[in-house]
Amino acid sequence: MSNESGLPSYVDRVREDTQKYIRHLMAENEQLRVAGAQLESETARLRQELAAVRQELVQHREAEHELAQTMERIRTEGEQYLARYAEVEMHNANLANLYVTSYQLHGTLKREAILQSLQEVIVNLIGSEDFAICETEDGALTVAASVGVEPATVTWATPHVRTAAESRILYIGPADREPGDPLVCLPLQVDGQLVGMVIIFNLLAHKAQLEPLDHELFDLLASHASTALYCCALQQRLQEAVPAS
Amino acid sequence: MSARKKILLVDDSNTILMMERMILTKGPYDLVTASNGEEAVAKALTELPDLILMDVVMPKMNGFEACRRIRGEESIGSTPIIMVTTRGEVQNVETGFESGCNDYVTKPINGTELMAKLKSYLGE
Numbered sequence: 001m002s003n004e005s006g007l008p009s010y011v012d013r014v015r016e017d018t019q020k021y022i023r024h025l026m027a028e029n030e031q032l033r034v035a036g037a038q039l040e041s042e043t044a045r046l047r048q049e050l051a052a053v054r055q056e057l058v059q060h061r062e063a064e065h066e067l068a069q070t071m072e073r074i075r076t077e078g079e080q081y082l083a084r085y086a087e088v089e090m091h092n093a094n095l096a097n098l099y100v101t102s103y104q105l106h107g108t109l110k111r112e113a114i115l116q117s118l119q120e121v122i123v124n125l126i127g128s129e130d131f132a133i134c135e136t137e138d139g140a141l142t143v144a145a146s147v148g149v150e151p152a153t154v155t156w157a158t159p160h161v162r163t164a165a166e167s168r169i170l171y172i173g174p175a176d177r178e179p180g181d182p183l184v185c186l187p188l189q190v191d192g193q194l195v196g197m198v199i200i201f202n203l204l205a206h207k208a209q210l211e212p213l214d215h216e217l218f219d220l221l222a223s224h225a226s227t228a229l230y231c232c233a234l235q236q237r238l239q240e241a242v243p244a245s
Numbered sequence: 246m247s248a249r250k251k252i253l254l255v256d257d258s259n260t261i262l263m264m265e266r267m268i269l270t271k272g273p274y275d276l277v278t279a280s281n282g283e284e285a286v287a288k289a290l291t292e293l294p295d296l297i298l299m300d301v302v303m304p305k306m307n308g309f310e311a312c313r314r315i316r317g318e319e320s321i322g323s324t325p326i327i328m329v330t331t332r333g334e335v336q337n338v339e340t341g342f343e344s345g346c347n348d349y350v351t352k353p354i355n356g357t358e359l360m361a362k363l364k365s366y367l368g369e
Binding site: 086089090092093096097099100101103104117120121123124125126127129204206207 | 267351
């Protein structure tokens with residue numbers, strides 16, 4: 001429709017603009033609808049991914065838990081192996097001590113050397129510088145060697161000495177014993193016959209108490225030291241009986 | 246592969262030398278022995294050990310004096326010295342450190358403790 005001048009009327013222009021606007025709105029609406037659909041699709045995809053990640057996280061947590069358990073088991077095993085190693089090392093050291101003691105005692109037939117070895121074992125392996133090594137013959141108790149002890153003070157009257165000698169049983173005194181009382185009275189015997197006695201009064205200051213190895217050393221000394229001293233005495237008597245050619 | 250280290254064992258007691266040998270033969274060490282302080286100084290000068298394990302109470306020359314003599318020798322003055330003592334009292338330990346020893350172990354010797362100290366001073 002035109003007005004008299006041939007130009008589109010105001011109404012025509014408004015209608016045309018409105019139609020353009022409506023087309024524009026519809027196009028925009030379509031774009032928004034597509035964008036909405038894309039967003040929905042993206043949201044669904046992300047939800048799926050999130051679920052997968054959550055699932056993965058759960059699996060990782062389970063794996064982490066399993067790893068922690070494995071590590072704990074390995075750590076425990078490691079500790080057990082270390083403890084076992086220390087135990088074997090200790091056992092090895094104890095055997096070495098016993099071997100050295102036995103070797104030293106039986107390495108000679110000279111009385112002085114045996115007594116020296118016996119002293120070294122008591123000082124270095126048991127850990128005492130306060131002891132006496134006694135011999136018994138015809139009911140007499142004689143101090144053959146001593147460290148840190150006045151020989152004259154060691155007699156049958158020394159507490160627990162006679163009891164240990166008569167019973168042939170190792171005596172170990174309490175930590176809170178009377179001053180001067182022995183800590184250890186170790187009868188030395190061959191075939192049940194008493195040949196001597198090791199009397200330990202105190203341990204070295206830094207050694208608080210006797211250890212399991214010391215008891216094994218006492219067992220070994222009780223038989224081996226006495227045998228070594230007995231063999232030495234036999235050798236001496238033999239030499240005296242048989243004149244040198 | 247690390248070179249074998251040489252250790253000088255000094256003690257007048259055969260029992261303790263034997264014990265030390267039994268402990269140390271488990272490691273890659275060449276062992277040399279001396280039975281008194283004088284011999285220790287002489288052996289240290291000729292053998293040039295990587296470490297010295299020294300008893301304190303010995304005939305002819307005690308461990309403290311031997312330690313002082315060794316510290317006075319240029320060629321061996323910096324050799325680590327570990328004293329082996331029956332007495333762990335403070336005064337005895339102080340005397341050891343004054344004479345120049347690096348460390349000490351007490352008798353009866355604990356093999357594990359001794360090996361740990363040796364390895365530490367030998368940089369193993």
